[in-house]
Structures are given as structure tokens and as C-alpha cells.
Amino acid sequence: MSSIPDLASLHALGAAQQPSYPDAAAVEAAVTTLRTAPPLVFAGECDDLTEKLAAVTRGEAFLLQGGDCAETFAGVTADNVRNKLRVLLQMAVVLTYAAKVPVVKIGRLAGQYAKPRSSDEETRDGVTLPAYRGDAVNGYDFTPESRIPDPQRLVDVYNASAATLNLVRAFTTGGYADLRQVSTWNTDFVRSSPIGQRYEALAGEIQSALDFMAAIGADPDEFHRVDFHSSHEALVLEYEHALTRIDSRTNQPYDVSGHFVWIGERTRQLDGAHVELLSHIRNPIGVKLGPTTSADDAIALASKLNPENTPGRLTFVTRFGAKKIRDGLPELVEKVTAAGLQVAWVCDPMHGNTFTASSGYKTRAFEDVADEVQGFFDVHRQLGTWPGGLHVELTGDDVTECVGGGEELAEMDLGSRYESVCDPRLNRVQSLELAFHVAEMLRSTAHS
Numbered sequence: 001m002s003s004i005p006d007l008a009s010l011h012a013l014g015a016a017q018q019p020s021y022p023d024a025a026a027v028e029a030a031v032t033t034l035r036t037a038p039p040l041v042f043a044g045e046c047d048d049l050t051e052k053l054a055a056v057t058r059g060e061a062f063l064l065q066g067g068d069c070a071e072t073f074a075g076v077t078a079d080n081v082r083n084k085l086r087v088l089l090q091m092a093v094v095l096t097y098a099a100k101v102p103v104v105k106i107g108r109l110a111g112q113y114a115k116p117r118s119s120d121e122e123t124r125d126g127v128t129l130p131a132y133r134g135d136a137v138n139g140y141d142f143t144p145e146s147r148i149p150d151p152q153r154l155v156d157v158y159n160a161s162a163a164t165l166n167l168v169r170a171f172t173t174g175g176y177a178d179l180r181q182v183s184t185w186n187t188d189f190v191r192s193s194p195i196g197q198r199y200e201a202l203a204g205e206i207q208s209a210l211d212f213m214a215a216i217g218a219d220p221d222e223f224h225r226v227d228f229h230s231s232h233e234a235l236v237l238e239y240e241h242a243l244t245r246i247d248s249r250t251n252q253p254y255d256v257s258g259h260f261v262w263i264g265e266r267t268r269q270l271d272g273a274h275v276e277l278l279s280h281i282r283n284p285i286g287v288k289l290g291p292t293t294s295a296d297d298a299i300a301l302a303s304k305l306n307p308e309n310t311p312g313r314l315t316f317v318t319r320f321g322a323k324k325i326r327d328g329l330p331e332l333v334e335k336v337t338a339a340g341l342q343v344a345w346v347c348d349p350m351h352g353n354t355f356t357a358s359s360g361y362k363t364r365a366f367e368d369v370a371d372e373v374q375g376f377f378d379v380h381r382q383l384g385t386w387p388g389g390l391h392v393e394l395t396g397d398d399v400t401e402c403v404g405g406g407e408e409l410a411e412m413d414l415g416s417r418y419e420s421v422c423d424p425r426l427n428r429v430q431s432l433e434l435a436f437h438v439a440e441m442l443r444s445t446a447h448s
């Protein structure tokens, strides 16, 4: 457990979804730079998160994990990071206050730059080029030059992640996330949306509770700062391997590119490189499980990735789709539970519900997203297991990428503000609306 396999031996196992770099010397140069770069996170912070996820595993806390499908370098701006953080804080407050359950907060940010794709190529108007694989790998522009994988981008990922995390740390500990700001997070859109008004009412209740606490002289640290953690899919081996380091306190390897890293649906082969690398690190980790996952697959993954069965180490993020979850999930949860495996169960209601609108935009319907979460809660309720969390693709901006929701966004509206470079995200109102739905589900679960 304490050794780190070398990069060549990982590649020898076969690694899905890797860039085909044309220039080996350039890869070497980028990896050399990354190997000496300071850690982005401290191993002790990863251990703290494992403890929090152990509480999720035990049914004592709920995980909220969200952010872009794909971050972009251009998106590393104060406004963008703040807006994303703000909607996550708002969602967390709704979940905590309405359901009275502690919420563990993880952003899909500060490292979420590499994308697995269903096709290696993209064709537009009869022209075929390599697919865009995230800013970590190549450019989004549809030109032959831009689509060539460039390993220097991995160094750019490191720098962009460092800048993002620095700002997130400043916001979450430096006053922005102070609970007294709960109303100001709402700002402008409160006037225009019923969900915003619902939030405003909740913020008012929190505010008077805080006033009461202040009056009796109680002012704990928890009111002024929040614990917030970073996460991304551990996809490009060169990057994750270069940032895997031996922690001097424990002598154990940690991937210091983020607090929590996960293995995607397309790279979860039991004997593949991603499972191997993540089996050696001590961070809390996740695995995405789609509808083709058998219970035996999940049990084998848990045995390899969490041989000591440590609670909080392993999170299974199921992404079945609204139509499949009620039939497919029970057997998985039942058998994993019967095998005595300690895992947190988290619902990704996004990736099983993607479709292409007639206008050509990739989209998701808010109603399908909400229905998959309801299915997830229903299955766990039937089995007596804990629906541990929500993993969503969202943005703090008023984009038009997913249809439906209270604003009744239609397919024909998608073009007005479609900004994602990969999958469609819930916008700010849809995100908050989902949080209110989930708070209801959680409230009836927690108190049943």
C-alpha cells in the first residue's frame, strides 16, 4: 500500500481515455515540472475528509458534490469561482437547515479539466478532428492545431487549480462563507424567481436564529467559516501520478492534486491503470457506477480499492438514469451491503439522463434529474440503507443548458446561453430548486 507504481507500469496495464501525445520529450518535460511542484492539498486535509465521509457512510451526514462538467482555463476568474461557490453554499444551507443533517461540501473544481469521451473523434460539416478532451489535454476550438494534445496543458492545469483553490480557501475561511452572509448570497435573482423567494424566507429564519445565538453570547467558529474540499476525475495518468507523493507524516502516498478524486464510468476496469493507481493512494476516492455494473463488479472494486474496509475511503457514485435506477440499483446496494462493505452511496442524476435536443445541443431535463434522485432515495429507503449524497454538474450562472425546472426552460431556449464545453449543467435557479427537492426527500428519510 505504501509504494507508488511507476508510470510505465501503469501504462502497461492499459489505460482507457488517455491523450495520444505526439511529442514524448514534451511529456517528459511537463511531468518533470509537475513532480517538483508543491502539493495543492495537504494529506491531513484528505484524512479529515475521509472522516467526514465516514459519517456519510454511517448515515450521519450528507454529501453535496458539484461543479462544472469541465472547468476551463478561461473560467478561472473571480466571478466564475465565486458564483459556483455561492450556489453550492446556498444548496448546502438549504439541505442543512431544512433536513437538519450535516452536509459535507465538495466542489468539482480546482482540477476538473480532463474529460473521457464516448468517441475519439468529432465531425462538423463533414470535417473530422480529434475530440476535445478537456483543457487538460487539447483546445476546444475546432481546428486541427487546437485539437493536438499538448502536455504543457497539464502544467497549466496545476496553475489554474492552484489559483482556484487559493480563492476558494480565501472565500470559505475569510468571511464570504460566514453564515451571516446567508441572505447576501441570494442577491439579485431573489426578485425574479419563486425559488429565490423561498430561499429568502429560509435565510430570514437562519438570520433570526443567529441573532438569538448572538444575544445569548454564543458565536462558534462554525458560523464564520466552512470546510470545503476539492475534487476531480483522476483521468490523465501523467498528471495524477506526478502529483502522487509520499506524505512525510504517515509515509503513505497521497494524490495531492485534490482532496477527493474519482474513477469515471469509462475507466473503472478492475485490472486497469486507474484502479491500480488509486488503490495505492490514501485520499478518499469515488468510483462512478453506471447501469451495466454488476454487483460482483462493485464488490471486486471495493475489495481492491478499500481492502481494509475503512469507512469514508470509498464512495460509490451511481449514475443509472431515471428510467433504470429503480430496477438496477437495488441488487447492487443489497449485495454490496450483504458483503459487509463500508461505502458511501451517492447519486449522480446527471450522466444517465443526457439526450440531444432537436437543435443539436446536449441537454438534460430537470424532471429526469429530480426523478433519478427520488428513485435513489426510494431504493435506499426500501433497503434501509442511507442515501448518502448528491453529485451534480452545475454552475452559479444563469445558463440555459438543462431544460425544465420552475423556469420551464424549453429546448428552443438552449441556444441563448449555452456555455458548457462538455455536459449540460444545472443553472443557479435549477440547482437551488433541486436542493429544495432533495431537502424534502432527506427530511422524510432522516426522520422516518
Ligand SMILES: O=C[C@H](O)[C@H](O)COP(=O)(O)O
Binding pocket: 069, 115, 116, 117, 118, 119, 351, 422, 423
Ligand atoms: O462528462 C462526462 C463525459 O465526458 C461526457 O458525458 C461524455 O460525453 P460525450 O458522449 O459527448 O463524449
Ligand SMILES: C=C(OP(=O)(O)O)C(=O)O
Binding pocket: 069, 116, 233, 263, 264, 265, 266, 288, 289, 319, 351, 423
Ligand atoms: C465523465 C463523467 O461521468 P461518468 O464517468 O459517470 O460518465 C463526469 O462526471 O463528468
Ligand SMILES: [Mn+2]
Binding pocket: 069, 070, 351, 393, 422, 423
Ligand atoms: Mn460530465
